[in-house]
Amino acid sequence: MDSFSATTERQLLLHMNGGKGERSYANNSLLQKKLMLKAKPILEETIMKLYHDSSPSCMKVADLGCSVGPNSLLVISNIINIVDTTCTILNCEPPTFQFYLNDLFGNDFNTIFKSLPDFHTRLVEDKGHKFGSCFINATPGSFYGRLFPSNSIDLFHSSNSLHWLSQDPLLGLTKEAESLYKGHCHIVSTSPPEVYKAYLKQFQQDFKLFLKSRSEELVPGGAMLLVVLGNHETPRRTGWELISLILNDMFLEGLIEEEKLNSFNIPVYEPTVEEIRHVIQEEGSFFVQRLEILILPWVEGINEAGDDSFLDGNIKAGLMAKHVRAAMEPLLSTKFGEEVINEVFIRYQKKVVQLMEVEKLECATFMISMTKNA
Template sequence: MNGGKGERSYTNNCLLQKKLMLKAKPILEETIMRLYRDFSPNCMKVTNLGCSVGPNALLVISNIIDIVNTACTSLNREPPKFQFYLNDLFGNGFNTIFKSLPNFYTRLVEDKGHKFGPCFVNATPGSFYGRLFPSNSINLFHSSNSLHWLSQGLIEEEKLDSFNIPVYEPTVEEIRHVIEEEGSFFVQRFEILTLPWVEGLNEGGDNSFLDGNIKAR
C-alpha cells in the first residue's frame, strides 16, 4: 500500500475497507464472545494479518478492546491484558504506525477510561503465507481485506507499469475446499458481505447522486 499521508496514500484511501470491516464486526463480536465463554485468557494475544498502514490498523485494536470488554462484563470476568501483533510485509510502514501510538494510547484512556487492561502493540513483519508465530501462541487471528493478495515477489518492470493487480478472487467453493483440505481449521460461519465500490468515496455522505465520472475516477 502507498505509505505517507498524501492524496494517493492508503491512509487517505481506506474508507471502503473500513466500511467492510465494520460490516463484519458482528462476526468478530460473536467469535470473541465464544472465545471468552470457553476460555478466558489473562493476556489476550491477537494478530491482525495484513494490517497495512493508516487508521484501520489501529481501529481493529480499538474495536477488539471494546468487544472483549463487553464480553467480560456480560460474563462477569476480569478484563485481560492485550498484546497485539501487527503483521504485514517487511516493507510496510510500521514506523508510521508506531509514531501514532502515543496519541492512540492517550485516546484509548480518554475514550474507554481505565476500565481496560494494559495494551501492548508489537509488529510482526513477514508474509502470512509463511510461519509468523510459534504454535499455540495466539488467541485470535484477525484479517480483513488482505488474504486475497498474492505475494508475487519481484515482478518485471513492464508488469509494474501496467495495470497489474496481483489479487485472486476465489469462489466460495474454492475457499471452503482450501480450508478443508489444509485441515487445521473448520468453518463455523461463512458469509459473503457485499459493498458497492462507491461506499469508499466519502464518509457518511450519500454517494448515489455522484456524477458517474467522479465515481469512475
C-alpha cells in the first residue's frame, strides 16, 4: 500500500466510538469536557482581545477535531456565551455566528446533527430571539492541510486532537531499529532513540503544516486556542505505552498475530512545551499570547458524579479503560479483530490498578492562545 492510500485509509478508520451507547465517546469523554472547562478562562481572554481589535458582524469559528457527543456543542455554547458577555461589556451588537465542526471522514457527524434542533431551542430560550443567528456546518477532512478559504476564519479552536499524527511515524524506520522495536506499537521505555526521533519528526512536520494552513485561513488579527495533550516530564508513563505492552503480552501468548502487531503503530505523539514552542517559532505565523500547563491524575474528571476521591482503585481503572476504549476501539478492532478488544481492555484495567499502587499516573495538557502575526 502506497503512502497516499495508507493515509486515506487512516482518515476513514481513525474516529472515536460513535452513537450514544455505553461504550460511545459521547458517554466516555468527561475528562475532555473537564479540560475544555479548565481552558475557558483563556478562551474568554482570547475572544476579548479579538473583539478589542475587531468586531466582526459575522463571527466565523472552526472547531478542529470536534469528535462526537455533548462536548462538540459545549464549545459552541461557551463561545456564544463569552461573545455575548463581551458585546455587553463593549456595548456593541452581537454578531451572527457561523460554526464549522471539523473532524476526519469517519467521524459520527450524524449524531451531532440529530442533537442540533434541541440545541437551537435551548439557545433561543437562553438568549432570546434578539441574539444573532447561529449557523452550524460540518467540514470533514484532515486539519493537516487546508480546510477553508484564505482570510475567512476569525477563531480556531482545537481540544484534545493535535496529539493524533497524520500517518504512521515509523514507515521509514531502519531494519536495525525495527528489530529492537519489534513487538511494540508505541514508544516504550526500551524503544531505541530512532523511534523517539521518528515520532518527533512526524509531529514537527504535522504541526508546522497545521500552523501554516491555519495562518492562511485566519483573518488578519485572527486567533487560535489549542488544548494539547503533552509531555511535561521525561520519562513518563502514557496510556499508549500501556496498550503497546498489553498487545505485546497477548502476542507472546499467541492471542495476536505477529504480522499484525509488527505492521501497527499508534499514530500519537505527546510533545513537550519546548517542542511546541520550537515549531511555532520556526513556522513564524503566530504570536503566543498565553501558554499554561495543567497537570491532572489520569483518572480525575472521568466520573460523572464529578468527585473521584471516594472511588476505589478498581472502579477508577475501569472508568479509565472505558475512556481509552471509546477513543481506540475502532482503530484496534480494525487491525486485530473485534474478538480481542474485550481482553485488551480487561488487561488495561488490571494494569492501571497495578500501576496506581506504585506510580503517580498523571497527564499533562498545554493550553495555548495564539494570534496571527500581522
